[in-house]
Amino acid sequence: MADRPEVRQVKLWDPLLRGFHWLLAFFVTGAWLLGNYGPTSMKWHFWFGYAVTFLLAFRLIWGFIGPAPARFSHFLRGPKAVGDYVRHMFLREPSYWPGHNPLGALSVIAMLAALVAQVLTGMMSESENFVDVGPLAGYVSSSTSDAAKDYHEFGANLILILVLLHVVVIVFYRFWKKEDLVGPMVHGNKDVRGK
Numbered sequence: 001m002a003d004r005p006e007v008r009q010v011k012l013w014d015p016l017l018r019g020f021h022w023l024l025a026f027f028v029t030g031a032w033l034l035g036n037y038g039p040t041s042m043k044w045h046f047w048f049g050y051a052v053t054f055l056l057a058f059r060l061i062w063g064f065i066g067p068a069p070a071r072f073s074h075f076l077r078g079p080k081a082v083g084d085y086v087r088h089m090f091l092r093e094p095s096y097w098p099g100h101n102p103l104g105a106l107s108v109i110a111m112l113a114a115l116v117a118q119v120l121t122g123m124m125s126e127s128e129n130f131v132d133v134g135p136l137a138g139y140v141s142s143s144t145s146d147a148a149k150d151y152h153e154f155g156a157n158l159i160l161i162l163v164l165l166h167v168v169v170i171v172f173y174r175f176w177k178k179e180d181l182v183g184p185m186v187h188g189n190k191d192v193r194g195k
């Protein structure tokens with residue numbers, strides 16, 4: 001493979017994106033646990049949900065004005081790029097991909113979209129005891145609020161599946177492809193090939 005570009009280390013993920021990621025993981029886990037197993041009062045669930053909302057708003061803006069690897073235009077690719085990537089994905093060697101790879105990008109978008117839907121439906125919901133009322137519940141009809149509440153319950157399971165898949169894929173990269181993706185999300189540096 002002498003014609004392949006050399007592998008080199010670059011500063012890939014900026015500090016704000018890394019901070020965003022680990023805070024998101026913390027607050028999504030907290031909101032999920034508080035929603036399912038927390039006290040009857042949903043005060044803390046709401047606060048964790050608002051923290052997730054704030055983080056998502058940041059990520060949306062950062063996807064347009066952040067450094068190149070953080071931009072949606074940098075990692076969102078068409079079906080052909082996804083197909084090409086998938087064909088080589090099971091090789092037992094690191095991808096050295098300079099950012100989210102075309103398939104991983106789909107999972108990033110799926111997680112972000114599921115989280116946006118989760119916080120929006122949460123804000124339109126009210127709890128069984130009608131004490132904890134989402135801030136948007138008063139602005140929608142009661143049938144919309146009920147539908148939002150149904151979705152919110154389903155969405156929490158969807159998020160669990162997406163996050164489990166996310167972690168399984170990262171373990172697959174670590175042990176099958178011998179590529180550490182977690183380190184770069186902690187310190188920012190990654191070995192990449194090409195650009």
Ligand code: HEM
Nearest residue numbers: 024025028029099100101104108111163167170181182185
């Ligand atoms: C509730 C838990 C989690 C959520 C919601 C979550 C969500 C995300 C999102 C949205 C991204 C894309 C980052 C961006 O560009 O905005 C991402 C990337 C990443 N996450 Fe997580 N994550 C979670 C837990 C974890 C855990 C536990 C690990 C460590 C095992 C992890 C490791 C990573 C890594 C390594 C990347 C970068 C992947 C790449 O190189 O393309 N995440 N995660």
Ligand code: HEM
Nearest residue numbers: 031032035036049050052119122123125126127128134156
């Ligand atoms: C990532 C963010 C969030 C996650 C993972 C999440 C998860 C959950 C879960 C698992 C439940 C219990 C569902 C059930 O079994 O009935 C729940 C209930 C609820 N959540 Fe969230 N939630 C999030 C954000 C929010 C936000 C931002 C709000 C509003 C500010 C909110 C408002 C509510 C309300 C009012 C309920 C009670 C609904 C009921 O009693 O069925 N959630 N949430």
